[in-house]
Amino acid sequence: MVNRIQLILIIILTISLLIRLVSLSTPAFNIEEARISARGHQLIQTGKDELGRQYPLVFNSHTDYKLPLTSYFSALGIGLFGKNDFGARIGFILLGTLFIYLTFLLSKKLGFNSQVSLFSALVVSLSPSLLFFSKIPNEVLLMAVFSTAMMIWVPITKKKFLLPLVVLMIGALLINKFLWFVLPALILVSLYSSSQLKTRNGGLFLIGVLILTGAILVSFLSIPQSWRSLAENNIPLLATDPLTNGVNALRGEGLLSGWPNLIEKVLFNKAAVIPIGLLNWVSTFNLANFFGPIPFWPLAFLIPLALGLVHLIRKESLKLKNIGLLTLALTLPILFTYPHLPSELLFLLLPIGSVIIAVGISALPRKILIIILAAGMLEFLINHLIILTDNRIDHYQRPTWINQTIADIKTLQYPNKVFVSENLTEDTQPFLNWYGDIPTPDQQVDHPYRYFVTDFGQVKFIDTRKFLPDCNKFGTIRSHFLSSEDYNQNRDRDKADIVKTYYDSKGEPRAYWVHVRCQINQ
């Protein structure tokens, strides 16, 4: 029999799912999302990734090595529902809905009553960020789902849950490198909070986690440039060149001004990474991070967030301690990420933050509660409108017009070559793969770390910032696809006739298909 709480929860989940299914093709994919989708399609079709590798465990992008789970998860959706927006997004839509339920469970696990837990689910369901990440293929949502699940199910209460938990943990370790740091800490904290750290099973479990994480880390380190990948993307604070330069500059100026060398060495040295790392970590909790352009929660929830914290400090010190420890574990890698605050790690705090807001909401007088919830829902709808209407979207990062452009490139690529501006988008390759089914040629390198392909056989990416290429050099050139920036800067513009202009949803020209008049060939 379904009780009132369960009924409301089911209503929240159903509405959330339906909202996510509205206007399925927005937001438009950025390069990473197109890459994940195209890769998923290729994996399900051929068992190979875009570089021709059979079921690899590490993928590549133009920014970093990527762990495999997100791509394989994407392959699942595309395998079931085909190569289309629905297939690429449905898995993440379902995960986004599941996440709401997980937040409800987490609240229960933290010891809050059903009312607070229901409010937690409601609060997280009104998260514009969650809505956004639920509609696109991405690893951020997967990270959050897995880490929340770990918070709920560790420590295990029954032996039959051990195997699913181990599978869950292995899955988590194959989503994103940050989780290699987060998960052991999360499990340590969970075991400590439940007083199981000193038990035999607890100890063994922790050792198992450490061994597993260590094994994955060691395997990763056997890949070329893996250390560079970690240093640049996960622990940039320890890649100390800027720090060394800064120390030398400050010390040098001090010595020139007559300060003793010893004092210079005491004041400015590499130990500065400690306060910098700590400050970076504390800066995680700058509320501006959570109420940015696509906010974690509606602004109206700022008041219950503050109230919830006050309530926890004043009356629920044990729960506060548990929440604090979990928060510490989830954000631990930020100690090493200065000058960045990785958004994927911030997003892991969404369920805990939602629980705190729910605590605040529960403490509100009824009338104010209704006003704040109504304001929150209104804000959520406005944010939904912003996402649906492509407002606030950077048309370079997330091109809404690229689909049509790629379709034309695909039509034109035979028998003649097609030339495309290098800067048509940040990296057009994934769009060619996803929208045009134009495969990336074999790169002859197993692990190219960051790669950027410019030659697709019939389609070539070239620099056309100032001049269109000489016809003699390339033979019979017919079609060029120029970015609006290249078109506007090009001194050879009179050599080209515009065949078609591609506009973004705001009506601004973003790309041009031009025919180049080649005197020799005429």
Next chain:
Amino acid sequence: MGPCPVSNKSMNKTLLILIVITLVGLFLRVYKIDQYPVHLGHDEITQLYDAISIAQTGRDIYGNFLPTIFVSVNDFKPPFYTYATVIAYWIFGNSEILIRIPGVLFGTLIIPAVYFFTQQLLKRKDIALLAAVLTAIAPFEIFYSRKSFENGAGLFLLMVGFTFLFKFLETKKLRWLNSGIILLIAAMYTYFSHAVIIPLLFISFLVLFRHQFPKMKKYLWTVLLAVIVVIPLLAIIILNTDSLNRTSAVFVSQDTLLGETLSKIHSPNPVLIFVLKKYIFLTYIAQRYLNQFDPFYLFGNGLNLTNQVFLAQGILIFAQLPFLLLGIFYLIKAKDLLANRLFIVSWILIGAIPSGITFESHSPHRILMVFVMFNILTAVGFAQFYQWLRLIKVHYLFKLAAYSAVAGLFILNLLTFVHLYTVNFSYQRSQDIMYPFKSVAQFAAIQRNNFDQIVFDPLFGEAAPVIGTGAHYYIGYYGNIAPSEFQTIYRFGDREREVLLGKYSIRKIDWLQDLDQPNTLFIGSQWSIPIKDVAAEKIIKVIYYYDGQPAFYAVSTKNAK
């Protein structure tokens, strides 16, 4: 957190300690005041020259009689600091450091003011003393006290004003209420944002402490007094278009990023555009407001003393951070003085508004009152730490080690600040305070009789070109042009951004066009003059940045002998 009983002997001891703390604070504010900062910034030189002009002629350098808003460099400065400098001029006579005297004075007086305010607010002498110590050594207090900043005076009056209001609640004597209100209104005159903030804060005070106000009929006189004192201010703000210009010039709507974001909003439906624009505007302001509490800004790099990504100086001392958090935690946990604790919250929330709604992402000078409260909260944290350490049963050596570690960390942090402020700030950021415009102006003055015209282009910069601010003030003050003469010779010229002062022309140098100007001295940076194409004998002087790199070249077009 109950009040401590205070004996006379203890009171004298406390006052003695407070005097010592204040003297230490004074020392930190006046020591080598003529050297650090290494140069008068444009805010300083403009107010100094205008103050001298007022003192000598009753008009600012543009000829406005006793202005209530100073045009200055089109930033429409509030009048308080300039008129305070006029008084200093009458007492001490003309000198460069004159402009820094009111800043140092109010920056020092704030130390005892914080003590008495905290004593009234939290009813704890020990916390009040600790707050005074932190105020004396706080980097932002020292930084702004030494750079002639008008908000210091406002802050002092604000603290004393509210101290009097608390005293009124304690004694129920109307004179405290009247004096407090007068001081608060005086504080509103010192800085534009105070005119908004102080009424809001006063309202929150009235609401929070409404039950402690005695019922009296004499409030009518207080209200009447307040209205009389505030009317001129309202007249200045509402009737003077310059002050409205100032307000709109610094409002967040001037932010280019916000403008760009809003311009991207599109929809065939005008109602939707309206709703989205309003919402995005609101969220933008909210985010900026929340960003004022970014810990990296507060403890890492807020004072902007260096160009380093990693090593910089925060508004507060890094070692304060755990104690600040402890203080906040304790005040949330505490059970007494609810209204007082809520007043602290409203002080912080209201105090951060000006910085949150202006066009700069961070304006520390607009939010000083919040930083002062952070020092007070840190003092609460210290007191709690001390109490905790006193009660804990561990070996005394452990306690000694804990105290030593805290003291050591503070000393290290303060020494780092002193280094960054006295050494690295000069090397890396002195360009921001128009270094070396003083040398340029002094050199131009020496050459005044040798040329028909002296052209100065204030476009300069080591890394990238920026147009220096207030060049005509530097030329006027360091060129020993009497304000009365300045008022008559100052006019705009026909060339790009040209200001004429007799023989001086401050404008853009267009070298190809200017090359043939006879008997002229051009002073410009590498961004204005193609120095490689200029014959060495034509360069009669090179003026350097603080780090020894060439900043300006003085090129003569006289025929070489």
